[in-house]
Amino acid sequence: MYLYDEFDQRFVDQRVEQFRDQVRRRLEGELSEDEFKPLRLMNGLYLQLHAYMLRVAIPYGTLSAPQLRQLALIARKYDRGYGHFTTRQNIQFNWIKLEDAPDALADLARVQMHALQTSGNCIRNTTADQYAGVAADEIEDPRIYCEMIRQWSSIHPEFSFLPRKFKIAVTGAPNDRAAVRVHDIGLRMHRNGEGETGFEVMVGGGLGRTPMIAKTIRKFLPKQHLLSYLEAILRVYNLAGRRDNLYKARIKILVHEIGAAEMARRVEAEWAEIRDTAVDLPAAEVARIADFFAGPAYAPQPAFVPEFEAARRSGADFARWLRTNTAAHKQPGHAIVNLSLKPAGKPPGDVSAAQMEAIADLAERYSLGEIRVAHEQNLVLPHVALRDLHALWQALDALGLATANIGLISDIIACPGMDYCALATARSIPIAQRISERFHDLARAHDIGGLTINISGCINACGHHHVGHIGLLGVDKAGEEFYQLTLGGRADQDAAVGAIIGPAFSSDTVVDAVETVVDTYLALRRQGERFLDTYRRVGQTPFKEKLYAAH
Amino acid sequence: MAKPAALQIITANRLRDGAVVYLGPDTHWSTRISQAVAAADEDQARALLAVAARAVAEAQVVAPYAIAVARDASGLRPASYRERIRAAGPSIAAFAAATAA
Numbered sequence: 001m002y003l004y005d006e007f008d009q010r011f012v013d014q015r016v017e018q019f020r021d022q023v024r025r026r027l028e029g030e031l032s033e034d035e036f037k038p039l040r041l042m043n044g045l046y047l048q049l050h051a052y053m054l055r056v057a058i059p060y061g062t063l064s065a066p067q068l069r070q071l072a073l074i075a076r077k078y079d080r081g082y083g084h085f086t087t088r089q090n091i092q093f094n095w096i097k098l099e100d101a102p103d104a105l106a107d108l109a110r111v112q113m114h115a116l117q118t119s120g121n122c123i124r125n126t127t128a129d130q131y132a133g134v135a136a137d138e139i140e141d142p143r144i145y146c147e148m149i150r151q152w153s154s155i156h157p158e159f160s161f162l163p164r165k166f167k168i169a170v171t172g173a174p175n176d177r178a179a180v181r182v183h184d185i186g187l188r189m190h191r192n193g194e195g196e197t198g199f200e201v202m203v204g205g206g207l208g209r210t211p212m213i214a215k216t217i218r219k220f221l222p223k224q225h226l227l228s229y230l231e232a233i234l235r236v237y238n239l240a241g242r243r244d245n246l247y248k249a250r251i252k253i254l255v256h257e258i259g260a261a262e263m264a265r266r267v268e269a270e271w272a273e274i275r276d277t278a279v280d281l282p283a284a285e286v287a288r289i290a291d292f293f294a295g296p297a298y299a300p301q302p303a304f305v306p307e308f309e310a311a312r313r314s315g316a317d318f319a320r321w322l323r324t325n326t327a328a329h330k331q332p333g334h335a336i337v338n339l340s341l342k343p344a345g346k347p348p349g350d351v352s353a354a355q356m357e358a359i360a361d362l363a364e365r366y367s368l369g370e371i372r373v374a375h376e377q378n379l380v381l382p383h384v385a386l387r388d389l390h391a392l393w394q395a396l397d398a399l400g401l402a403t404a405n406i407g408l409i410s411d412i413i414a415c416p417g418m419d420y421c422a423l424a425t426a427r428s429i430p431i432a433q434r435i436s437e438r439f440h441d442l443a444r445a446h447d448i449g450g451l452t453i454n455i456s457g458c459i460n461a462c463g464h465h466h467v468g469h470i471g472l473l474g475v476d477k478a479g480e481e482f483y484q485l486t487l488g489g490r491a492d493q494d495a496a497v498g499a500i501i502g503p504a505f506s507s508d509t510v511v512d513a514v515e516t517v518v519d520t521y522l523a524l525r526r527q528g529e530r531f532l533d534t535y536r537r538v539g540q541t542p543f544k545e546k547l548y549a550a551h
Numbered sequence: 552m553a554k555p556a557a558l559q560i561i562t563a564n565r566l567r568d569g570a571v572v573y574l575g576p577d578t579h580w581s582t583r584i585s586q587a588v589a590a591a592d593e594d595q596a597r598a599l600l601a602v603a604a605r606a607v608a609e610a611q612v613v614a615p616y617a618i619a620v621a622r623d624a625s626g627l628r629p630a631s632y633r634e635r636i637r638a639a640g641p642s643i644a645a646f647a648a649a650t651a652a
Contacts (some may be wrong), residue, residue, distance in 0.1 A: 027567060029610035047613060049637055051569035097568035347643055418633060419641035427636075429643050479631060 001064055001370065002147050002292040004112045010110045011154075015116060019043045020102035027099060042122075044115025044512055045101050046423050054096040054104060055118040060128035060146035060170075061089035061373040068371055070111040072356035079102045083356070085349040087413060087464055088167070089127045089373045090118055091306060094420050101339040116154065121162045123153035123234075127169045127292045129177045130374040131336055133295055134382045136328035139189045140197050144290045145226055148281060152227050159234050163241030164249035166234070167206075170199075174493065179375060181214045181495035183204045184251045185233060188493075190220070199505065203233060204255030207461035210254040211497045215260035217267060224286070225271075228279040232271035236263070260538035296368045300332025301385050311390040320446060321393055321404040333386050337367070338397060339379040340403040340411065344440035347429045348414045349377030358399050366392045376413055376452075378406065408445040409453060409518065410436040415465055417457030417474060418481075424457035426474025426481040426507075431455055434511045439518075448518060451531040454489070467529050468492035470517055471498045472510065483510040487517065487543060488535050501540060502548055513547055520546045557630065558622060559596045560587040561603050562637070563615035571637050572612060578602055579610060584638045585626045590617070 004012070019039070026036040040046075044055040056071070063071075071091060078100045079093040086092055096104060108114055117124055126146045133141040149168055153159065159166070169183040180186030199221045205214030221229050233251075240258075240444045242248040255263045269396035281289075298483035312319050327336040334523050339359065342348050350357075359379060363371045367381035374380055379401075384392060396402035405411045412435060415421065417428030432455055439445050454468025458475075471486035482504035489498030505513045518531075520543050525534045535543075561574035565582075572580040573587035581587070590596035596617050603615035619630040629635045636642055 027610065033607070033613050047564055047569055049633075050571055050640060051564075069571050233577075418636055419643055427642060429641075433643065481632065 001062055001524065002059075002143075002289065009109070009112070012112070012114050012116075015043070015114070016102060016105045016109050018530045019105060023098060023102050027402075034274060038120070040098075041119040042116065043101070044118035045096070045098070046119060046422075048094065049418070050420065051094060051402045052096045052098055052101065053420065054093045054115055055086070056091050056093070056108060056113060056115045057118050057125040058089050058091060058113075058373050058420045059150050060126060060132065061130050061375075062132075062143060063371040063373065064111075065363045065369045067111045067113055068360040068363070069241070069357050070107060070113070072353040072360070074104050074107055075353040075356065077107070081354075084223045084347070084416060085351065085373055085377045085379070086376065087375050087415070087462060088125060088127060089130075089375055091373070092416070094416070107227065119165075120160075121164050121166075122160050123149075123162075123166045123168065126150055126153070126452055127167070127178055127375060129171045129173055129185075129527075130178060130372040130380050131327060131382065132172060132372075133293060134329055134331070134334075134336055135173050135175075135177075136330050137175050138173040138330065139191065140172045141293045141295075142170040142178075142187070142189060143293050144286070145187065145199075145223065146170050147289050148227060148286070148290070149230065152230070152279075153218065158547070159238065162234070163243045163252075164246075166237075166251065168230070176491075176493040176495075177282060177374075179464070179467065179491040179495070181493075182207055182211075182464070182491060183214065185230065186214045187226075189223075192220045194305055196222065200476065201229065201233075203267075204252040204260070205495075206250050206252040207464055207466050208250070209247060209459045209461075210252065210256075211461070211466040212256060213495050213497065214252075215255055217260055217264035224283075225275060225280055227281065228275045229267070229271055229279065230451065231279050232274060235270050235274075240266070240537065295310065296370075296383060298331050298334065298383070299385075301331075301387065303332040305386045308386045308389055315390075317404070318390060318393055320442065321402055322389070324404045324406045324408060324446070325402070329383075331383075335384050335386060337381040337384045337389070337392060338374070338406045339381065340405055340409050341378050341401070342405060342436060343400050343403045344432050345437045346400075348412050348432050348436075351379070355399055357531060358395075359401070362395055376406075376411065377396065378411070387464050404442055406443055407450050407452070409439045409451045410414055410445055411450050412436060412453045412455060414455040415457050415462035417455075417463075421457060421462075423460055424474070425459075425476040426457050427462055428455045428457040428472075428474060431472060431474070431483065431507070431510060435514055438511055438515060439516075448522065449530050451518070452491075453514065455533070464491060465489075466497045467495060468498065469535075470514060472514075475504060477504065481507045483513075485510075485513060485517070485547075487540065488532065489545045490532060499540060502544055517543055531547065554596075557619040558589040558591060558627070559599075559617040560584070560589050560620050560627060561599045561615050562587075562618055562634070562649055563603060563606070563612035566610055566613050569613075574599055574606075574615070578606065580606065582628070584620075587620075587627055589620065589622065589627060
């Protein structure tokens with residue numbers, strides 16, 4: 001993991017003390033809310049429906065056990081004993097008092113964490129594949145480049161007041177688990193014909209009220225030029241992005257309006273001007289950062305572990321959990337373990353302080369002290385030896401974290417919705433709870449197979465509803481909550497925006513509607529077809545006919 | 552016949568902790584909607600908002616606004632579900648309480 005040097009720590013500590021003084025001046029009336037709001041947002045502090053909310057960045061989704069314990073401490077000391085993992089590898093605390101916020105940030109700084117640039121029209125927390133550094137299909141660890149981006153983009157003087165917020169995601173593997181095509185910039189590591197590694201650069205993706213899939217503007221960027229190329233993109237956007245209209249200010253609108261070819265031309269022209277300046281890091285600094293991600297020294301493990309194989313053969317529940325909640329590790333004798341934060345009937349992504357502390361203990365015991373945060377609002381233990389899997393599964397089960405549903409229908413992505421969020425137009429979490437209860441039978445969920453449900457409580461789409469296989473968007477219709485269904489979205493390497501299936505469903509009927517979609521798929525599917533395969537083959541019509549048959 | 556004006560009360564978030572508060576009598580802000588003073592017409596609502604503006608200037612509350620309410624047997628009830636959730640808290644069970652080890 002990256003560790004702060006003296007400069008990093010001083011910078012974060014200074015920001016805490018600056019904010020402490022700003023809060024004091026606000027509470028004493030020296031600053032108005034108009035003056036104070038941009039300052040608190042720069043420190044990740046929002047004012048939501050019921051209280052202030054603190055959004056803490058988890059850079060590229062990597063946490064150490066002490067960091068997770070400190071998040072538990074913050075949940076207990078300053079909040080109500082729990083936190084909420086978001087779709088951007090952040091954690092949100094929903095009940096922070098303004099007067100406590102500087103102390104909470106100081107406690108974060110003690111474990112090299114912060115909430116900087118988790119709001120505002122700046123470059124936000126750079127996200128990555130949650131399996132970075134351990135995935136069997138990975139070309140190179142993307143976190144090296146994420147950390148370079150984090151350092152480059154932190155209080156970047158030119159890019160702190162962009163036309164709108166700006167999100168970058170990086171994957172080092174061909175199977176995209178970081179949803180890079182729905183980010184302002186998506187970077188996909190791959191090899192060129194000469195076997196060199198570099199990035200496919202995609203620009204102009206995003207969800208919200210105008211969902212767009214990012215366009216490739218450069219098929220191969222040598223990795224040593226990453227920062228200068230990003231700087232060129234940001235410069236083009238900063239100059240030409242729409243500042244006249246909040247709803248047209250994201251880079252996706254610029255790319256859409258001028259076209260990918262023109263965007264590429266402008267970026268290349270800008271890059272030609274700046275590529276030989278000092279923005280790109282010298283090789284020694286790249287190597288210094290890369291050293292932090294060199295990977296642990298794994299104890300040699302046999303690839304075949306008889307007691308593990310015996311447990312798998314004899315325990316159906318364990319075998320089922322292995323199928324969905326573990327992934328192939330690059331290191332023989334190891335597995336990547338997903339912790340489901342989606343037990344039936346619980347708010348997706350919520351985790352209690354007690355659970356955080358227990359997960360930190362398990363990470364130290366079984367995962368070399370490391371935890372990852374997935375944008376699907378689950379956690380990951382990235383370095384588990386096969387011989388430990390059965391014991392870990394039992395421990396997770398006791399904590400309510402071993403629901404065998406990763407990637408299945410009850411592994412629902414949901415934003416906080418109107419239960420917490422000041423922007424929401426409808427609730428998300430209660431709908432997710434009801435759907436997960438409806439599909440709580442794991443045998444049924446496994447039979448349905450890979451199927452994602454994403455729920456957003458407003459058009460801002462924090463629940464990524466556009467790219468759920470089934471997407472639900474909560475809307476207000478004459479003072480009542482309704483939910484619009486989209487089908488066919490996906491967030492992976494073949495990212496697509498789902499299509500609206502028809503008129504919205506009331507809160508009372510929307511769970512039945514989801515079940516109708518599932519039943520229609522089950523009735524139509526051919527051997528081996530996943531939901532998306534069937535949907536692609538048969539189109540919307542059979543689903544529409546079933547959903548609206550009574551009307 | 553003109554429709555009678557809906558009752559309105561003034562709500563805001565308390566500056567120091569963000570709590571949802573309602574303007575009560577004697578410029579007192581309460582976390583309980585039952586303590587709110589209701590305006591029966593637009594003139595009364597404007598007068599209450601003027602009181603709220605002073606509380607903003609005095610760094611007590613943030614972003615006050617008027618909301619429509621109805622009075623029934625149980626007291627004042629916000630017209631919109633957004634404001635009902637603000638008044639009652641999240642509609643979901645407190646997560647930590649539900650999972651406390």
